[in-house]
Amino acid sequence: MTQWTQSCHRHQRQQQQEQQQQQQHQQQKHQRTLTAAAKKGLIENIQTFNLGSGTTPDQEVAAVDRVIPELTFEGLMSHWRENGFKNIVTMVGAGISTSAGIPDFRSPGSGLYNNLKKYKLPHPTAIFDVDYFQRNPAPFFALAKELYPGSFVPTPAHYFVRLLHEKGLLQRHYTQNIDTLDRLAGLPDHKIIEAHGSFYTNHCLGCRKEYDMTWMKKQIFADQLPTCEQCKGVVKPDIVFFGENLPVSFYTSPDEDFKDCDLLIIMGTSLEVQPFASLIQRAGPRCVRLLINRDAVGRSSFAPWMDPTERSLLYGKPKNVRDVAYLGDCDAGVLALAEALGWEGDLKKLIDGGQNQEANFEEAAAAKK
Numbered sequence: 001m002t003q004w005t006q007s008c009h010r011h012q013r014q015q016q017q018e019q020q021q022q023q024q025h026q027q028q029k030h031q032r033t034l035t036a037a038a039k040k041g042l043i044e045n046i047q048t049f050n051l052g053s054g055t056t057p058d059q060e061v062a063a064v065d066r067v068i069p070e071l072t073f074e075g076l077m078s079h080w081r082e083n084g085f086k087n088i089v090t091m092v093g094a095g096i097s098t099s100a101g102i103p104d105f106r107s108p109g110s111g112l113y114n115n116l117k118k119y120k121l122p123h124p125t126a127i128f129d130v131d132y133f134q135r136n137p138a139p140f141f142a143l144a145k146e147l148y149p150g151s152f153v154p155t156p157a158h159y160f161v162r163l164l165h166e167k168g169l170l171q172r173h174y175t176q177n178i179d180t181l182d183r184l185a186g187l188p189d190h191k192i193i194e195a196h197g198s199f200y201t202n203h204c205l206g207c208r209k210e211y212d213m214t215w216m217k218k219q220i221f222a223d224q225l226p227t228c229e230q231c232k233g234v235v236k237p238d239i240v241f242f243g244e245n246l247p248v249s250f251y252t253s254p255d256e257d258f259k260d261c262d263l264l265i266i267m268g269t270s271l272e273v274q275p276f277a278s279l280i281q282r283a284g285p286r287c288v289r290l291l292i293n294r295d296a297v298g299r300s301s302f303a304p305w306m307d308p309t310e311r312s313l314l315y316g317k318p319k320n321v322r323d324v325a326y327l328g329d330c331d332a333g334v335l336a337l338a339e340a341l342g343w344e345g346d347l348k349k350l351i352d353g354g355q356n357q358e359a360n361f362e363e364a365a366a367a368k369k
Contacts, residue, residue, distance in 0.1 A: 067286055067322040071315070076290060076324045077340035085263040085288075088164055091174040091279050095268020095293060096157035096330045102147060102179055130241040134205070137225065137234055144237070145220050147179065148199065154185035157267055157292075159350045160334035162186050163343060166350070172257040174250075176269060176276050178239045180213075185354060195250045195276050197239040202226070206233025246275070258282040264289045268330045271298040271313075280313065289313060291325045292333035 068079040094102070120139075126132040127139055162185045164170040174193045175182055180200050182192055194200070202211040209230050216237060219226040226235040240246055258264075264283045271277040280298060283289055291298060291313060298313035314320035326333045338347040 067288055071320055071324055073324060073326050076288065080341060085169060087171045087260045088169045088263045088265060089171050089174070089257055089261045090161050090265045090267065091269065092267045093176045093269025096155060097177055097179055097181055099155045099329070099331050100152040100181060102152055125242060128241045130243040133236065133241060141220055141225065148217060148220060152179065152181065154181045154354060155331055156347065156351060157330040157334050158182055158185035159347060159354065160338065162350055163347055165191055171261060172253060174279060176273065193249050193253055195246055197247065199237045199239065201238045202235050203238060204228035204231060204233045204235050207231040211235050254279065254282045258284065261287050263287065265292065266290065267292045267333070269293070287322065289323045291315065292330055293327065294329060296325065296327060
């Protein structure tokens with residue numbers, strides 16, 4: 001590098017430093033002005049603004065008015081009781097099914113990917129890789145027997161989503177789960193977007209002949225490789241494997257579902273798997289977002305793909321205007337919701353009434369064919 005080049009680089013760095021200092025000075029000056037004005041009662045609602053196209057997210061002034069007065073769980077419950085919500089979207093992951101006995105995928109030690117050694121896979125995710133499945137489907141069907149719907153019952157979290165539907169508040173339910181427990185809890189087909197598919201329907205990889213859930217269950221529990229009766233190809237559940245496209249409805253429904261959404265409830269998901277995690281970005285700027293999860297997820301420090309001000313969840317951050325977090329088990333979270341809203345009896349009635357749901361569910365799956 002020549003002395004001239006080095007000199008240019010030094011000059012550029014100096015200019016950048018001077019610009020940053022000027023921007024910081026402007027920001028501090030403006031913040032002092034806003035603070036003084038607020039104290040005098042001259043302003044009530046301060047809208048966000050940007051000092052210029054050269055500012056970074058951390059340099060922007062977080063001065064928008066909050067969507068609800070108090071961004072705590074208790075504050076959200078108070079707002080819900082007094083004002084209500086009309087169009088609720090739920091998005092859920094494996095965390096709402098763990099209390100049913102179904103492991104999630106990524107928890108250290110107990111997660112599904114940590115317990116697949118007996119299948120002798122080249123890597124844990126191979127069990128859901130479509131190319132590997134076509135070469136060796138046996139490991140997947142052995143695992144499917146352990147996880148197959150009908151061996152588990154819905155959790156209070158599933159029934160809470162059903163309760164939202166019963167009360168006419170549920171716009172749509174987006175799920176990453178393949179366990180069909182949402183359906184078993186009584187949520188109707190038209191309310192569910194199974195982003196990663198499920199065992200509910202099955203197709204031959206060769207001729208695309210469709211098979212119902214009852215047929216597939218018989219094959220799996222008889223330890224038989226599900227084989228097409230028409231072309232003898234392998235029949236695969238309509239679960240989205242790595243290398244396959246998500247259902248068309250996942251891409252076509254959000255525009256309508258989030259248009260008037262005033263509350264997005266996010267439960268039991270790491271918000272790490274795309275494109276599912278991007279759904280939190282579809283909520284409008286005045287939509288409250290409630291996270292019910294064991295771990296603090298969805299913030300920029302946990303999800304590098306997110307923009308730190310526009311896309312990530314901002315609960316616990318100074319710039320937060322609409323996000324609330326309940327950090328704990330999903331069942332505990334929905335029970336707290338039901339208690340705060342006076343819905344305990346309604347939720348208990350659904351849970352108690354779901355005990356005989358399994359037989360009706362499989363009959364409905366067979367009748368749909």
